[in-house]
Amino acid sequence: MIQERIGKHMKIGVLIELFKDTNIDERFAELRSMGMESCQLVCWNREILHDDKVAEAVNVAVEKHGVHITAFWCGWEGRRVWDFYEGQLTLGLVPSDYRVERLKMLMEGSDFAKKIHVKDFATHVGYMPENPYDPKYEEVLVACKAIVEKCRENGQNFLFETGQETPVTLKRAIQDIEKALGKGHVGINLDPANLLMYGKANPVDALDVFGEYVMGIHGKDGCYPTDGHALGAEMPLGQGKVNYPAFIAKLKEVGYQRDITIEREISGEEQKKDILMAKEVLEKLI
Secondary structure, eight states: OGGGOOOSSOOEEEEEEEOTTOOHHHHHHHHHHTTOOEEEEEEOOGGGGGOHHHHHHHHHHHHHHTOEEEEEEEOOOSOOOOSSSHHHHHSTTOSHHHHHHHHHHHHHHHHHHHHTTOOEEEEOOOOOOSOTTSHHHHHHHHHHHHHHHHHHHTTOEEEEEOSSSOHHHHHHHHHHHHHHHOSSSEEEEEOHHHHHHTTOOOHHHHHHHHGGGEEEEEEOEEOOOSSSSSOOOEEOTTSSSOOHHHHHHHHHHTTOOSOEEEOOSOOHHHHHHHHHHHHHHHHHHO
């Protein structure tokens, strides 16, 4: 099966979001017309996770177009504000008001990923505390352990999306999960732009901290924040502060051989133009 393919060198794919009205056959045809053969699927709609017709449509389109879905990126319900203030209260599994229902949705997302034969399952966990003695750190860790165990049952890996925590905090969390559950089934989906946009780290240096855990990459670019309340700006790949020549070289150094999935957080023709430009930049480097 195509989903079992593991590339021996980096390939370039693109992020595709699943909505209720998404024609996945058309999206995969467009992906192939752009000269790519892999994607990460993203879904924030809980109803879709229970729709077997959507899962079947994805499976049919995968076989028809020869597309490799490298990861299923699962969102979560409830209010979400992408900044440094409200974000602390609304994002991921950190806010206790949302944690139970979001954990349930992520479990459902893992089951959906199994239906479409995807082995890597990713999400944002939220602003994990730097202080391991902060009660919320242990609370979030308990939730993450439950997701890792669910992924293990489904033959999957759980990937933390980078951004809202420093590299050392993320590595500590993974190590603490491994102490409890043993090695395996947990890793990182590294978004280099997020590390910059949240002001958490230089992504090249971050690979020295957690490189061995990286199992997915978002090809995205951005800038450091210049306002203490707001994230840095996302930019077309090659126009932000991610040093892609150094980043790709470092990925090769740490032995990364999986795909790079281009993400551009706008829509329409401008998005497609920026994706193709990003593909051109990355192809020269990999």
